[in-house]
Amino acid sequence: MPSAVKRPNKTLLLDRDKCISCAGCVGTCPDLALDMFGVDLQVFQDKCTYCTICVRFCPVGALSIEKSKL
Amino acid sequence: MKSRSYDVIVIGAGPSGSLCARNLAAKGYQVLLVEKRPVVGVPVRCGEATGRRARLSRFMDVNEEYIETDLNGVILHGPGGVSVRYDKPDVGLMIDRALFDQDVARQAVRAGVELCVSTRVEGISPVKDGVRELTVIDEITRASSTVTAKLVVGADGAESLSGRWVGLKTRLLPPQVCSAIELRIDAMDANPNHLTFWQGHESVNKGYVWVFPKVKSGVINLGSGVLTPKLGEKNMYDLSMEYKNRLFPDAKVLEVHGGAVPVSGNLQEYVADRFVLCGDAAHHTNPLTGGGIISGILGGELASKWIDAGLKAGNVSKEFLSQYQEDCWTQFGKGHRYQMRIRDFVVDLPLPAQTAFYRIFRDMVKGDLSMPSKLIGYTRMLGLAAGNWKTTKKAFFS
Numbered sequence: 001m002p003s004a005v006k007r008p009n010k011t012l013l014l015d016r017d018k019c020i021s022c023a024g025c026v027g028t029c030p031d032l033a034l035d036m037f038g039v040d041l042q043v044f045q046d047k048c049t050y051c052t053i054c055v056r057f058c059p060v061g062a063l064s065i066e067k068s069k070l
Numbered sequence: 071m072k073s074r075s076y077d078v079i080v081i082g083a084g085p086s087g088s089l090c091a092r093n094l095a096a097k098g099y100q101v102l103l104v105e106k107r108p109v110v111g112v113p114v115r116c117g118e119a120t121g122r123r124a125r126l127s128r129f130m131d132v133n134e135e136y137i138e139t140d141l142n143g144v145i146l147h148g149p150g151g152v153s154v155r156y157d158k159p160d161v162g163l164m165i166d167r168a169l170f171d172q173d174v175a176r177q178a179v180r181a182g183v184e185l186c187v188s189t190r191v192e193g194i195s196p197v198k199d200g201v202r203e204l205t206v207i208d209e210i211t212r213a214s215s216t217v218t219a220k221l222v223v224g225a226d227g228a229e230s231l232s233g234r235w236v237g238l239k240t241r242l243l244p245p246q247v248c249s250a251i252e253l254r255i256d257a258m259d260a261n262p263n264h265l266t267f268w269q270g271h272e273s274v275n276k277g278y279v280w281v282f283p284k285v286k287s288g289v290i291n292l293g294s295g296v297l298t299p300k301l302g303e304k305n306m307y308d309l310s311m312e313y314k315n316r317l318f319p320d321a322k323v324l325e326v327h328g329g330a331v332p333v334s335g336n337l338q339e340y341v342a343d344r345f346v347l348c349g350d351a352a353h354h355t356n357p358l359t360g361g362g363i364i365s366g367i368l369g370g371e372l373a374s375k376w377i378d379a380g381l382k383a384g385n386v387s388k389e390f391l392s393q394y395q396e397d398c399w400t401q402f403g404k405g406h407r408y409q410m411r412i413r414d415f416v417v418d419l420p421l422p423a424q425t426a427f428y429r430i431f432r433d434m435v436k437g438d439l440s441m442p443s444k445l446i447g448y449t450r451m452l453g454l455a456a457g458n459w460k461t462t463k464k465a466f467f468s
């Protein structure tokens with residue numbers, strides 16, 4: 001049951017001031033957790049597994065993973 | 071959309087999709103070309119360097135409107151201060167990609183293709199009753215609708231998800247995807263008819279920095295791309311800005327673009343029942359140079375040829391369409407794999423051997439790539455390869 005899976009206390013952060021909407025990260029995500037709508041990159045946190053691939057890829061360093069302060 | 075059903079729906083009006091759509095419409099098929107951007111070709115995510123006029127004219131009438139520069143050579147700055155300069159008239163072209171993409175899309179529309187911009191495909195159904203159904207969103211009204219096709223072409227570029235919707239493994243797998251940035255700069259280079267590159271351990275090893283002059287517009291494309299970096303490594307924007315500040319300190323940065331360049335070589339499998347991929351979506355991009363305009367166009371052309379054959383034969387099964395894949399493999403896939411091996415060999419060489427590689431290359435070019443200079447060069451290369459056997463084995467025999 002996916003809903004029962006415990007999510008790690010992490011968040012994929014997008015710095016919208018840095019993001020240049022290149023959409024490059026979209027095709028690198030193994031879990032389809034990213035998609036580009038117009039010039040807005042959407043992050044679907046519920047799908048993200050925090051694998052860091054998009055963070056490594058982003059050519060402007062707009063993505064990072066942060067431990068959520070719960 | 072004028073209709074609810076088409077013979078072929080092409081996703082993405084980049085060069086690959088537009089060309090494929092154009093060819094199919096010219097053969098009499100009812101073709102819909104769906105593009106999510108409001109304006110075809112904008113924003114430009116490309117260095118805009120491409121092959122010679124003669125190469126392009128194999129596919130279309132070349133339109134002077136989008137030609138920016140006639141290239142007369144290439145300058146390659148390697149490690150250890152070794153630079154290779156190759157002067158030869160008509161080695162390639164700089165183009166305006168926005169105008170170019172619009173030109174190819176216009177050719178498609180003139181051939182009878184229905185083009186829908188600001189329209190995004192959001193899903194593709196499995197085959198049912200001899201068609202696939204696409205979920206399509208109007209990006210302006212957000213209205214959702216469905217439309218069917220006997221065959222779907224995914225030409226949705228490096229950001230392609232269409233293949234994954236039909237169960238193909240098309241994800242951009244690091245490190246075989248380049249993270250790339252491009253700055254458009256208000257300046258002109260000292261060598262306006264040359265492409266200039268920096269590569270190697272002393273600049274950027276697993277990729278390169280480029281300066282491509284657009285003479286007609288009086289601007290420069292300065293950019294960089296590398297195989298996916300490790301966490302914490304310098305990003306391509308910072309690297310490009312370093313070069314910009316060094317080479318053109320006073321010039322203004324007019325635009326910043328970026329993107330992914332698939333450099334894995336052709337995908338293992340990119341056809342399914344009533345479905346094919348072409349262009350960047352199929353990783354048709356050259357894995358050594360990252361150039362994907364010409365190979366995308368060629369992929370689009372080959373796709374149109376096999377789709378026509380399949381629809382005529384009443385067989386657009388995965389099995390039939392795999393002939394398209396084989397055709398691409400013989401026409402350019404094999405060559406790309408070889409270039410990929412050369413790439414891996416050069417980037418894996420330690421600094422002294424890499425410098426030696428560039429020296430050999432420089433001497434061959436100095437000798438005008440004549441038969442004797444090539445023979446001497448290849449012999450020296452063999453010596454270098456033997457002296458670095460581990461790297462050679464990994465690049466060429468694995």
Ligand SMILES: Cc1cc2nc3c(=O)[nH]c(=O)nc-3n(C[C@H](O)[C@H](O)[C@H](O)COP(=O)(O)OP(=O)(O)OC[C@H]3O[C@@H](n4cnc5c(N)ncnc54)[C@H](O)[C@@H]3O)c2cc1C
Binds near residue numbers: 087191192231
């Ligand atoms: C920074 C950079 C520099 C480059 N420099 C060069 C160069 O100098 N020379 C060269 O030859 N190549 C270069 N390339 C590669 C080149 O840009 C690509 O290979 C080429 O654009 C591929 O063409 P295509 O038609 O396959 O895809 P694209 O041109 O990417 O077209 C795909 C289209 O599909 C649309 N699309 C995507 N998803 C959907 C959807 N769901 N619904 C509807 N539409 C959709 C997109 O909006 C886009 O218009 C560069 C790439 C980058 C990132």
Ligand code: SF4
Binds near residue numbers: 029032033034050
């Ligand atoms: S961290 Fe991994 S799973 Fe999460 S969005 Fe990035 S690529 Fe996708």
Ligand code: SF4
Binds near residue numbers: 020023026058059060
């Ligand atoms: S790769 Fe970076 S700049 Fe490009 S869309 Fe993703 S977050 Fe934005």
